[in-house]
Amino acid sequence: MKETISFRIEKVDKERLDSLCEIMNSDRSALIDDAIRAYLEFNSWFLDQVDKGLQEAVAGNFASESEVEETFSKLTRA
DSSP states (O other): OOOOOOOOOOOOHHHHHHHHHOOOTTTTHHHHHHHHHHHHHHHHHHHHHHHHHHHHHHTTTTOOOOOOOOOOHHHHHO
């Protein structure tokens, strides 16, 4: 069930939102709803990952030096 809320927004952001609405052939409510949903999903996932990492740290589960080096090497290969 959808509910109505109101909030303040900077003029420049409202103008950008209206521009996106026009380009995407959508309305403000739909774009704001999508943006809020994406924000909530990402931040819920992120906080869950932080919590898991903290639990692993408390349990003493850390990557070894060789595991860190291997991962770093994979990420920095061109």
